[in-house]
Amino acid sequence: MIPELLNNLLRGSVTAVMNALLLFTLTKSKYGKNGTIVAAVIMFITDISSTMYLYFNADLTAVSHANLLTIILLGFLLKPLSKSSIMQWAFSYVTTMNIMMMIVILSFQIGMLLPFIPQIHALSRLALYLVVIFSFHRYLLPLYRSAVDNWPIFSVLVICLSLLLSYPFYATTDIIVTLQMFSQPLLLLIILTIAAYGTIFYSLKRLNAIHALETEKISMQYEKALLSQAASTMAQRLELMDKVAEQNNLASHDRRHVYGMLLQLLQQGESEEAMRCLELQLATKQPTTKVYCANKAVNAVISYYAELAEQHGIQTTINVNVPAQLPFDSLELALVIANLFENAIQAISRFEACKERVIHLTCVQKGRLLLQITNPCAEDTELDSDGLPASKEQGHGIGTKSIVAFASKYDAELLYHIKDGLFCAQLLI
Structure with a gap:
């Protein structure tokens, strides 16, 4: 009795703690690691407290019912620890429940294949949770966050999957017999659920790639238009500079006439008139053009x-x-x-x-x-x-x-x- 009770408690503890880690992997914690730790402690205490009596009586069917109800209630309790909106939080919470139910089914199937390993159910659950959390951290989290942001599109599918997965746990009077007798349909249901989530992620990956290409195309068009507009402005400036250069040439041409006129005035002895003409020329600022390069x-x-x-x-x-x-x-x-x-x-x-x-x-x-x-x-x-x-x-x-x-x-x-x-x-x- 005592070893069986310890096995049940260990299995329940692993499920409660890993659910919290998975949940705050999928959603954004308002308080960082501290929020995740608090959530794990709350889920552990609540889960163990609510099922302790049932574990003593070895009623695993009632435990499965109680766990699902407890997890639903915890969804409302843990929401203040998350940055996500209510609907985004609900989407992540339902996904966490779906993953939990798949892991429970798989761990039981592994336990039937390897009954000779002590605590095989708890160990297999821990390993499966770690694989899922690692996969999200390494590969799937950006795509999943995109799915959360678009929750109205995918919420019906996720809820339907949740109902299909939870049905075997609620519609049975003996969960052990159900998991043993319907192992193949349950495995097919898990494959269907994984395929559904995989389709969501693949679709989002393709859509994101298309969106990135369109954004890059728009950016290139914007840059092209910006360069074209700037080049047009520069062309106008250069045209203005050409006009200034032309005015400089005209001024140079006019100076030759002025020099000729000064020479005539000096030859005629009109020195005062020549001086007045020079003063007028000196008072006019003559534009200069400096050559910096060949371009x-x-x-x-x-x-x-x-x-x-x-x-x-x-x-x-x-x-x-x-x-x-x-x-x-x-x-x-x-x-x-x-x-x-x-x-x-x-x-x-x-x-x-x-x-x-x-x-x-x-x-x-x-x-x-x-x-x-x-x-x-x-x-x-x-x-x-x-x-x-x-x-x-x-x-x-x-x-x-x-x-x-x-x-x-x-x-x-x-x-x-x-x-x-x-x-x-x-x-x-």
């Missing part, structure tokens, strides 16, 4: 932003050697430099305590093109989880997205880092 698009952008930086009181040190012909679109590279330069100017302009207002730009080609820009930054400047500049203002960060899109398109290496108060962006193409 027209890159040179135009650098000229524009170097002038813009100077207007903001920011010095620039520029060392660029970009050839006229590149293995990719020069306009897109010019756009990247424009965004980096513009971000650097804005960063320094917002950094009122900045003493060394200097932007360093380097762009050289040695097999691959290396672009680097460095500028001082405020102490609170930081990078996000993706290693990109964190945008704190609404509507900012578009330039960075354009740079990332360029790097992705040409498989370039993009790196941002902050050290000693300096913000550095590097691009290896």
Whole structure:
């Protein structure tokens, strides 16, 4: 009597504790490991307390009935320990009950095959629970969480499986005889249940893969549209720069006429008129165009932003050697430099305590093109989880997205880092 009672208690203890571990593997505990421990203790005490008398009388059929009723009541008691919504919790709880009933059936079948091993029922239950929990942790948990999130779709199927599995436990007057006589139909029922859950997981895996492909396609289209829009904006800027260059040529042409007029005035002895004409010319600021590299698009952008930086009181040190012909679109590279330069100017302009207002730009080609820009930054400047500049203002960060899109398109290496108060962006193409 005593050994049998101890075996029953051990088997019940394993079931109660492992149910708690499985349940809080499937759902999210509000209190972490402590919540799981509390749940395990509650399930153990409740299960043993509710079935102790029945174990003394060796009434295993009544024990199976009592266990199922106890587990249903525990579902309401343990809900406050979970982060999940009521319906998500119910879905996970029913799934836990389904797994428990399958393990009970399987452990009994193993016990009939290996009756000569002591405590075989408890050991087989423990092993089956560990295999299930490991499988969820290693392979199935993301798919299961997706099923929980879509519980309205799968809840009817899961409830029907629960009713089929629980029927043999409730519709019998002798659970031992039922498990012995109907072992094959019960095993087929377990196979059906596993196939149903497997179908759910496989379907979700396929749907997730399709969703990921569609998301990637949308992202690529967005990046393409972003680059196209940015390139269009840069083309407008370059067109404006061409007009400025044309105006410079006209101004140069006009200066030849002015020089001729000054020569005539001096030859005629009209020195005062000549001086007045020179003063007028000196009062007019003459635009200048500086050549930084052989690439027209890159040179135009650098000229524009170097002038813009100077207007903001920011010095620039520029060392660029970009050839006229590149293995990719020069306009897109010019756009990247424009965004980096513009971000650097804005960063320094917002950094009122900045003493060394200097932007360093380097762009050289040695097999691959290396672009680097460095500028001082405020102490609170930081990078996000993706290693990109964190945008704190609404509507900012578009330039960075354009740079990332360029790097992705040409498989370039993009790196941002902050050290000693300096913000550095590097691009290896």
